[in-house]
Amino acid sequence: MNYIFGPVPSRRLGLSLGIDPTAVSGPFNDDRRADSKVCNWNCAYCQLGRTRCFTTARASYYPPEAMLEELRETLATDSARNIDWITFVGSGEPTLSSDLGTMIRGVKSMTDIPVAVLTNGSLFSDIRVREDLMSADAVLPTLDAGTEELYRRINRPHPNYNFERIIRGMIAFRARYSGKLWIECMLIAGVNDDEASLHDIAAAMKRVAPDEIHLVLPDRPPAEPWVKPADEDGILRARTILGGVARTVYPAEVEFERGAIQDPLEAAAAIIARHPMSNEELARSLSLWGVSDTETAIRMFAESGRGISVERHGKTFWRAP
Numbered sequence: 001m002n003y004i005f006g007p008v009p010s011r012r013l014g015l016s017l018g019i020d021p022t023a024v025s026g027p028f029n030d031d032r033r034a035d036s037k038v039c040n041w042n043c044a045y046c047q048l049g050r051t052r053c054f055t056t057a058r059a060s061y062y063p064p065e066a067m068l069e070e071l072r073e074t075l076a077t078d079s080a081r082n083i084d085w086i087t088f089v090g091s092g093e094p095t096l097s098s099d100l101g102t103m104i105r106g107v108k109s110m111t112d113i114p115v116a117v118l119t120n121g122s123l124f125s126d127i128r129v130r131e132d133l134m135s136a137d138a139v140l141p142t143l144d145a146g147t148e149e150l151y152r153r154i155n156r157p158h159p160n161y162n163f164e165r166i167i168r169g170m171i172a173f174r175a176r177y178s179g180k181l182w183i184e185c186m187l188i189a190g191v192n193d194d195e196a197s198l199h200d201i202a203a204a205m206k207r208v209a210p211d212e213i214h215l216v217l218p219d220r221p222p223a224e225p226w227v228k229p230a231d232e233d234g235i236l237r238a239r240t241i242l243g244g245v246a247r248t249v250y251p252a253e254v255e256f257e258r259g260a261i262q263d264p265l266e267a268a269a270a271i272i273a274r275h276p277m278s279n280e281e282l283a284r285s286l287s288l289w290g291v292s293d294t295e296t297a298i299r300m301f302a303e304s305g306r307g308i309s310v311e312r313h314g315k316t317f318w319r320a321p
């Protein structure tokens, strides 16, 4: 599988089958194979590491029919019965694919499973991007800051972007979009979890008027070591202050389920390329393919060379080499 991965347990969407619209592993991207992601931001908390392929231009990364064919095969397997969402997410910013609208409409014509798009929201000022997203059932943009200064510190965007333009883009999208608009806010200790920063974020959120605000923590290895998850106090503060704007959700973890890929190591490698996993998550994932003891599961994966381990808060995580 080049473009489809999972299903992956998502904190916000239950069991989610992933589609990577900017996949760099496809046969049409040989020259980009070395890059782990394609993005117009370089978030300090990014679980895919620092942005090396920094771009603002939308492009076609592979023919949409190739992905739709993979999806058709996946949906024909037993594992498709349990999928809650089909989610556009992956190795970078999905709206950088100029085929996103075609892909979403193609998926909608193939299945009744709802479609979500995880995006940083930076391109909503482009009417073509807003149109592309209209057929999705849920759109989940990011808003981690309420000021230009904090936006630059956390999301470290391409110099072409500015905070006000992004908020205006989100407002324009909200004005026409009838699906679910759930904004994600990453809470970083000592950076955006203090009262003043949260009030700034609440003011920006109020202008956009999302249906829900999803609080998330940088609990996977971030691009920068100074990024730490907010503690209980910070989460409570955020729930209180942002709760005045919209229903504020702090999602719990969900369990892994076996996907369509038959080889356990291949399945795990496809997931960690987009979503790094802890030792426990990796073992739980591999157990779905019959690998029952944790030690064996981890050893098998380490020996396969399909992932590298990194330490974070006393925990071991696996990410793509």
Ligand code: SF4
Pocket (backbone or CB within 6 Å): 037, 039, 040, 041, 042, 043, 045, 046, 047, 048, 051, 091, 092, 093, 120
């Ligand atoms: S977190 Fe998302 S938006 Fe930020 S750098 Fe990583 S891929 Fe890009």
